[in-house]
Amino acid sequence: MSTTDPHHLYASGRARSEGEPMSTTYDRGLHDLGDGVSAWLLPDGSWGWSNAGLVRGDGESLLFDTLFDLPLTREMLDAMAPLTETAPIRHLVNSHANGDHCFGNELVPAEATVYAGTDFTHHLHEASPAVLQSMMESDYGPVGTAYLQRWFGPFTFTGISVREPEVTVDTSLTVDVGGRDVELLMLGPAHTASDLVAWVPDAGVLFAGDLLFLGGAPIVWAGPAAAWIDACDRMIALDPRHVVPGHGPVTDTDGIREVRSYLEFVRDYAAETFQAGMGWREAADRIDLASFDSLDNSERIIANLYTEYRHLDPETPQQGLPELIVGMAEWDAARSR
Structure with missing residues (x-):
């Protein structure tokens, strides 16, 4: 297990100079953040390659998120x-209902209490293992099918029975983990309708779930972007020493500010193009991502502008998950030509 120095470091262990941008190069595996807190990181942080965390107290532990399939978990x-041999997992927190943060729940000890947001179960069924497996077996044309196979082909969605929460969190909840407090804070809707973070105040560590993507474009499933920006401000106000994102390397408040800047860009561009009478898909096709063009999975702008337009005009025709995935695939293919 690698050890992360307590002062503004890359997950791979190299010190980051003041003002230096976040790195997307980091190591797979368990990273010691100090004070009985660890992060599990899965490069490269793109679709499905997510992070998790462990907080150890006296005789018990809390696990923050499981992974996209059973072998990974x-x-x-x-x-x-x-x-966990001397501090078994007795608490499991699911940040949200996307499968890369909960599909491994069944492997956690049965004695563990599962916590999640109030909307978890509803949104889990919208993109359940069975739904994703069906999508993998469907034909979305050469571009859409190739995109799905490229990004989701490495994962196994069969044989999964997702364990659902026993305790739901509406605003906040403090969990006693072997004599130390872990604060669960509901900061959604933002990425999804129900985004839960875990703050470990005695260690200065924040597990942010998918409220943070480092190195790749965030994706706004629920939004609006303004609500996610507010969530970023709340995370910054905690002044954490270490922030474990849902995807990407361990960061600090600078990483939160990077995500916040992207979301401001999406919010402002959507408002401008909407006022100009432009449709969301045309806006996506015309966009100049400027400094954000270097982010991995930049095609997520398709979903992000669609979501913003749905908030600006609820009469915007609804797109399902397959339609958005195909739209992202087509946008990416067009930009790659």
């Missing part, structure tokens, strides 16, 4: 076993 739990 089993690998993580096996790596954590030397730590």
